[in-house]
Amino acid sequence: MAADTLFHRITDYANRADPYPLYAELREAGVARQEDGSYLVGTYHAIEALLHDPRISSDRRKRTVPDETAEEGLPPAFIGLDDPEHHRLRALAMRSFGPPHTPDRIDGMHDEITRIVKDLIGSFRGEERIDVVDDFAYPLPVTVICRLLGVPIEDEPRFREWSDAIVAGIDPTPGEDPTERPRAAAEARKAMGLYLGELAEKRRTHPSDDMLSAFVGGDSSEGQLTPLEIMTTSVLLLIAGHETTVNLISNGILTLLRHPDELARLRAEPALMPHAVEELLRYEPPVQMLPQRTPLADIEVAGVTIPQGAPLILLLASGNRDPLRFPDPDRFDPTRDDHQHLGFGSGIHSCFGAPLARLEAQIALNELIQYLDHPRLVEDPPPYRRSPVLRGPRHLLVESG
Amino acid sequence: MHGEPRDGRIVIVGASLAGLRAAETLREEGFAGTLTLIGEEPHTPYDRPPLSKQVLLGTVSADKTGLPQRREVDAEWKLGVRATGLDPVGKQVLLADGEKVPFDRLLIATGTRARPWPNPAEAALDGVFTLRTIEDAGRLAERLDAGPRRVLVVGAGFTGSEIASACRERGLEVTVAERGPAPLVGALGGTLGALAAKLQRAHGVDLRCGVTVTALEGNGRLTGARFSDGTGIDADVAVVALGAVRNTEWLAESGIAAGPRGVTCDAGCRAFDMYGIVTDDVFAAGDVARFPHPLFEYQLLSLEHWGNAVAQAEVAAHNMIHAGPRRRPHLTVPAFWSSQFGLNIKSVGVPTFSDQVVIAQGSLKDARLVAVYGYRGRVTAAVSVNQAKSLEYYQRLIETAAPFPPAPGAADRIESPEPVPSDVPDPKVLSHGPTVALTGHLPDRRLTLVQPAR
Numbered sequence: 001m002a003a004d005t006l007f008h009r010i011t012d013y014a015n016r017a018d019p020y021p022l023y024a025e026l027r028e029a030g031v032a033r034q035e036d037g038s039y040l041v042g043t044y045h046a047i048e049a050l051l052h053d054p055r056i057s058s059d060r061r062k063r064t065v066p067d068e069t070a071e072e073g074l075p076p077a078f079i080g081l082d083d084p085e086h087h088r089l090r091a092l093a094m095r096s097f098g099p100p101h102t103p104d105r106i107d108g109m110h111d112e113i114t115r116i117v118k119d120l121i122g123s124f125r126g127e128e129r130i131d132v133v134d135d136f137a138y139p140l141p142v143t144v145i146c147r148l149l150g151v152p153i154e155d156e157p158r159f160r161e162w163s164d165a166i167v168a169g170i171d172p173t174p175g176e177d178p179t180e181r182p183r184a185a186a187e188a189r190k191a192m193g194l195y196l197g198e199l200a201e202k203r204r205t206h207p208s209d210d211m212l213s214a215f216v217g218g219d220s221s222e223g224q225l226t227p228l229e230i231m232t233t234s235v236l237l238l239i240a241g242h243e244t245t246v247n248l249i250s251n252g253i254l255t256l257l258r259h260p261d262e263l264a265r266l267r268a269e270p271a272l273m274p275h276a277v278e279e280l281l282r283y284e285p286p287v288q289m290l291p292q293r294t295p296l297a298d299i300e301v302a303g304v305t306i307p308q309g310a311p312l313i314l315l316l317a318s319g320n321r322d323p324l325r326f327p328d329p330d331r332f333d334p335t336r337d338d339h340q341h342l343g344f345g346s347g348i349h350s351c352f353g354a355p356l357a358r359l360e361a362q363i364a365l366n367e368l369i370q371y372l373d374h375p376r377l378v379e380d381p382p383p384y385r386r387s388p389v390l391r392g393p394r395h396l397l398v399e400s401g
Numbered sequence: 402m403h404g405e406p407r408d409g410r411i412v413i414v415g416a417s418l419a420g421l422r423a424a425e426t427l428r429e430e431g432f433a434g435t436l437t438l439i440g441e442e443p444h445t446p447y448d449r450p451p452l453s454k455q456v457l458l459g460t461v462s463a464d465k466t467g468l469p470q471r472r473e474v475d476a477e478w479k480l481g482v483r484a485t486g487l488d489p490v491g492k493q494v495l496l497a498d499g500e501k502v503p504f505d506r507l508l509i510a511t512g513t514r515a516r517p518w519p520n521p522a523e524a525a526l527d528g529v530f531t532l533r534t535i536e537d538a539g540r541l542a543e544r545l546d547a548g549p550r551r552v553l554v555v556g557a558g559f560t561g562s563e564i565a566s567a568c569r570e571r572g573l574e575v576t577v578a579e580r581g582p583a584p585l586v587g588a589l590g591g592t593l594g595a596l597a598a599k600l601q602r603a604h605g606v607d608l609r610c611g612v613t614v615t616a617l618e619g620n621g622r623l624t625g626a627r628f629s630d631g632t633g634i635d636a637d638v639a640v641v642a643l644g645a646v647r648n649t650e651w652l653a654e655s656g657i658a659a660g661p662r663g664v665t666c667d668a669g670c671r672a673f674d675m676y677g678i679v680t681d682d683v684f685a686a687g688d689v690a691r692f693p694h695p696l697f698e699y700q701l702l703s704l705e706h707w708g709n710a711v712a713q714a715e716v717a718a719h720n721m722i723h724a725g726p727r728r729r730p731h732l733t734v735p736a737f738w739s740s741q742f743g744l745n746i747k748s749v750g751v752p753t754f755s756d757q758v759v760i761a762q763g764s765l766k767d768a769r770l771v772a773v774y775g776y777r778g779r780v781t782a783a784v785s786v787n788q789a790k791s792l793e794y795y796q797r798l799i800e801t802a803a804p805f806p807p808a809p810g811a812a813d814r815i816e817s818p819e820p821v822p823s824d825v826p827d828p829k830v831l832s833h834g835p836t837v838a839l840t841g842h843l844p845d846r847r848l849t850l851v852q853p854a855r
Contacts, residue, residue, distance in 0.1 A: 054811035082812035
């Protein structure tokens with residue numbers, strides 16, 4: 001292992017349960033250059049400014065230092081592209097997901113999500129101990145994104161394997177198997193793309209009310225996704241729908257169990273939950289950092305010049321705890337009014353699925369805390385998933401009754 | 402805090418967006434005295450932006466545009482009666498019905514009205530409209546429902562252009578007549594004006610620039626119009642969109658610095674009197690106010706912007722119930738939006754306060770871009786077309802007086818990064834009034850808004 005730099009410590013699995021003191025250190029440092037030439041930014045206002053700066057690219061192919069994680073195989077999805085290409089692809093994907101073309105899609109899923117949540121709770125009803133991750137927080141968003149895209153849930157074991165490999169591939173932990181993980185990720189992405197592309201092709205002749213059908217059919221007056229773009233876009237949506245909301249829900253339950261007064265209050269006032277979910281997105285965001293930004297020009301941030309082409313890593317979770325932005329930032333306060341968090345990013349890449357994630361988390365957390373009777377954490381901190389980017393418990397054992 | 406004026410009588414003249422938001426803020430911040438709102442229109446406050454968009458398209462009816470209230474406002478509402486005078490010594494507002502309403506502090510939020518067609522006989526023809534109130538919008542929508550053969554829009558500012566857009570979306574034939582060289586040119590300058598002209602024509606508008614309407618013709622009912630180039634058209638509806646007139650006539654005898662350009666106030670919304678002495682009990686906010694802005698060299702600005710009405714009303718209300726050092730300045734960066742011909746146009750800063758413009762992101766060809774405006778080498782405004790998410794960055798550049806042109810390196814800069822003259826015309830050459838009026842003076846440039854004689 002290389003020198004003990006700040007980023008080594010942040011990504012070190014030993015610190016996964018509580019990276020927040022390291023983030024405080026990062027904010028103290030301002031902009032932190034790492035020995036490999038990458039730059040970390042962890043203060044709210046600097047991150048906010050960079051997320052809106054048109055000179056910051058999301059396309060890692062723009063990096064000047066050799067990019068060991070550059071993937072072969074599928075081209076980047078819109079999350080890894082810049083405008084105007086990013087806009088074209090995102091707008092085409094949005095046609096069947098949200099306004100202006102499909103304003104009711106997410107709202108219309110309210111009852112279905114509630115039913116899925118109740119079914120999941122029904123499946124472990126009466127059991128004294130549950131694993132919130134495996135029994136609840138993981139299957140919910142997976143079921144929802146499968147319905148939404150039109151992917152058979154029976155195939156879940158197949159794409160879970162691909163998904164794990166892809167998430168491991170975006171893990172920016174320095175110094176570890178620099179070629180193997182990205183290669184495996186590229187292969188998994190390709191396999192998942194072919195799988196989803198095939199599903200989409202079948203929709204040409206057998207369309208249904210799902211997004212894959214919309215991608216291959218419908219009005220083409222504003223352009224259409226190519227078969228390759230359908231692959232990259234649906235891989236992105238399946239992964240994002242899969243690997244983020246699970247953390248929001250499990251981080252949410254973990255946080256509420258650590259704050260029993262707030263838990264009791266939310267049980268008594270379910271209408272507070274939308275507010276509480278925003279605070280969770282600030283306090284324990286499922287996406288801790290954006291590891292793949294690159295400046296297209298030399299850019300000065302807080303007195304430091306970040307050179308063109310340098311890897312730029314934005315620590316969203318650190319910005320969310322910036323005392324210059326939020327009073328008493330380490331306090332979890334579901335009634336906080338000023339919660340303009342960075343949990344969904346900001347600017348042109350702000351989270352595509354945010355309305356869905358909000359709805360899923362609000363319903364899931366409300367139903368689960370109503371169900372749980374005197375819940376207790378079996379293990380605190382719980383074991384965490386490996387990824388420092390998509391951070392959340394791997395298991396969350398809770399006893400109740 | 403000692404000495405905070407939280408009691409007494411506050412009167413707000415003008416019961417639209419600014420008046421309502423001021424009233425809410427007063428109560429929110431603890432004003433415990435009596436509050437009176439006076440409005441000439443008989444309606445509770447409603448939202449005007451939809452009137453030239455959704456209402457004309459028929460997707461929202463005119464009576465469904467009421468403004469949501471942010472909180473309960475304990476106030477006496479005197480609606481359907483206009484204020485006719487202000488007695489600053491006796492501290493009372495005179496109403497058209499003879500009532501005199503006493504105040505300790507007054508907020509002037511009387512806004513603007515549509516500039517009428519200058520020939521009263523022609524203006525009275527059936528089929529001739531202006532668009533400012535829900536009655537205007539309801540009647541015009543009804544007439545558009547009836548399927549007129551052709552609609553004439555006089556003036557291609559934002560309101561006129563939005564009306565033309567709604568008509569085209571309904572499949573109606575539209576002629577737009579604009580005295581200036583292009584639509585929107587008065588607010589956005591030559592580059593985006595040319596884009597707007599191209600798009601209007603692409604959407605089937607019969608756009609005529611550089612002409613004035615010399616006559617609206619008809620006998621009781623509008624039948625057509627004559628233009629200054631000698632041509633004419635048949636039309637059964639004409640919408641006069643010549644900009645706005647500030648509602649200040651009622652202040653003529655008051656000694657307040659009020660005139661066609663608005664009510665002059667300081668950065669804290671306190672009105673000046675005619676000697677240039679700032680008052681401490683009369684405040685102004687919204688479209689009617691005219692205030693100095695440090696980002697624009699302390700020139701006096703009059704803004705006909707929704708967001709300004711809200712922000713300025715909040716500052717005015719705060720300052721009405723706070724003393725001295727606890728008062729706040731009205732420093733919001735001006736911003737507005739428009740939707741027309743499939744475009745979402747959003748602006749920050751003051752595009753007319755410029756000498757150059759550059760397409761900093763995107764392209765004119767795709768009609769998706771950010772145009773950045775500069776004045777003497779610093780960024781003063783930015784306008785996005787179908788790219789609103791990009792504006793926040795430029796707002797920061799405006800706020801920090803960043804150098805113009807903006808630093809290179811934008812990921813989607815497609816076209817030439819060379820700035821060109823912004824070509825903001827002298828407001829005198831436009832049919833419509835500008836929606837931002839810089840009413841001060843620069844030594845080397847004509848930026849004075851001259852109100853055309855009626």
